[in-house]
Amino acid sequence: MQLREFTAAADTTRDTVRFYIEEDLLTPNKSAGKYVFTRQEITAYDEIMQLKQLGFSIELIKKIKQQHDIHCSTSEQWQQNLALVEKEIQRAEHELKRIAQRKEKLIRVSNQLKNLLMAQ
Template sequence: MYIGEFIKEVASTRETVRYYIEEQLLTPQKREGKYYFTSEDLADFMAVRELRALGLPIQLIKEINQNRKACGTKTQWQANLQIIEQELNRVQTEINTLTQQQNQLLDLQNQLRKKLS
């Protein structure tokens, strides 16, 4: 299928698809100068979408994609596990920061309520 049909199939935008091509997350063939997508490209897009939904940045998704060369091996699993553990650490740090901000805002809210009563 060509890009227009692919975009409809995945319910995305031309810009997103082209970006994924630029980042080499999608590697469609070219037919008569136009991108032609296969079912493998469709599966790749859906995999990227799932990882993005988990909050993974494009750079980490690219690393995971590169690990596919060792597909189904312990090496791939270890590399992907390391990526996921690093991302979990980043998310936990962000949660801690947000929790601190929330606590400070709650304190400020309480102070303001006391002044109003």
């Protein structure tokens, strides 16, 4: 299938697909100067989207893909992916703490403003 068909099947845009091609996350063949996509690229795109929804950066997605390409379905790949996932969990926990602290500060400011308004 060509780019237009791929974007419709994957429910995405040309620019998005070209970005992932430039990042070497999608690797369609070329024929007569045009990209030719297969079901494999749709699967790869879906996997990229799942990882993006989990909050993985492009760099981490590249690492996961690289491990998959080198050590497909081996315990080594799974161990390395587990390490990446656990690191992301720690990053998310840190972010949650930061957000909770920000929320507390905003609540204090909100309460101060409410007190000022009530004192009038």
